[in-house]
Amino acid sequence: MGMKVRGISYYDYMLLLFVGGVIVLSFPANLLRVWGVPFFRGPYYDVIFVIFVVLALCNLWMSKDSPLPSYYFAATLLLFSTMVFAIGVIRGNENVIAGMKYFALPLIVYMLLVGRRFVLSFYSSNFLWSLVVGSHVFCLLFYYAFLYGRVYPGIGVPSISFAALFFLAKQKYFLLSVSLLVVLLEGKRSLLLALLITMVFMRMVRLSVVGRLIYTILGIGILVLSMYLGLSFLAGITGSAIVNRINLLNPFSGSFDILLGSSGRAGELLSYFRGKDTLELLIGSGSGFTYEWQLGYASTQEGEIKGYFHMTPANYLAAGGLLGLVPFVWMMLLPFRAGALKESNDTRTVAFGLGVFCVVQSFFGFNLATDAVSIIFIIGPMMLLSEQRRPGGATALRSNSLERTS
Helix, strand or coil, X not given: CEXXXXXXXXXXXXXXXXXXXXXXXXXXXHHHHHHCCHHHHCHHHHHHHHHHHHHHHHHHHHCCCCCCCCHHHHHHHHXXXXXXXXXXXXXXXXXXHHHHHHHCHHHHHHHHHCCCCCHHHHXXXXXXXXXXXXXXXXXXXXXXXXXXXXXXXXXXXXHHHHHHHHHHHCCCHHHHHHHHHHHHHHCCHHHHHHXXXXXXXXXHHHCCHHHXXXXXXXXXXXXXXXXXXXXXXXXXXXXXXXXXXXHCCCCCCCCCCHHHHCCCHHHHHHHHHCCCXXXXXXXXXXXXXXXXXXXXXXXXXXXXXXXXXXXXXXXXXXXXXHHHHXXXXXXXXXXXXXXXXXXXXHHHHHHHHHHHHHHHHCCCCCHHHHCHHHHHHHHHXXXXXXXXXXXXXXXXXXXXXXXXXX
């Protein structure tokens, strides 16, 4: 089984290969990072970021004669980046420039997607997502054979969750089952929870407004009941490292500990917002903000100076105040644009599911500032829809998709 590309521009094809490569290599790279390989503990991700910036600037230059899609969204991202930079400079924050690497990433991804159609390929490529599953399985076997018990146990990355959602939408249940098992064995609780929530709601994109409301009520009921039964069952299990990590966040378990179970997330929030005045809460602390982690979940981490949170909305609130939440809330709503794409139901479902997953995961991690792929999947449907609304755009989009061949 292979792939072919019809009618796609050379630059689209280059972006497709680069972003696809980043996705496929994300788990091997993370495994090498936790193993302690120096290049993958920082330089690798810096190189990837620089390449994204260069590709985005080149694309913006090539599209300079075309009207910008979703102009108000772009203006909001630019205003937010400018605002947090200015506030950081005025407050005298030490790492203003370094902090902008986080807060300018959505704008960089927007520039990368202007006039481009390669994102549609990720909604239709069986080959890519099968390759992702194979990469995870191979590396997971290596982990359990040589690294288990020697490195940090939460080794998962979002790419396997992307694959699971793709195979769910495409009704390929064997590969879906393998993907779910890998997510569980990789031990990243936030990814598992975000994936389960997304699986419940991802088919909403096919429903009417009333249907979505009914589905949401039923979905929340089923999700709450399932979590209650599942957590009650897990509370009685001991001796499993994976279950023990889940029980730290399980209120029915005797080992429940919000500071330890949240891996420091609760402590981060309490440490930063404790004692903040009203003005700082309204306008934020700007790019390069820092705080003392007074409630680290390990004794060696208490008193550590940190410049970020493991929750995207908290970072936007801390850097830009209440106005800083505007771009985040806007991005939260963008996956619903997938429902208007002139594509098959499966393609719209994949586009919606990937975007929703990235939004849900942002409440457990800083992915909207560190992971360009997540932002691509969130704003991708909006950018594709802008392309389809151009004269002849829908036909061009369909011909530019990455197709599976036997």
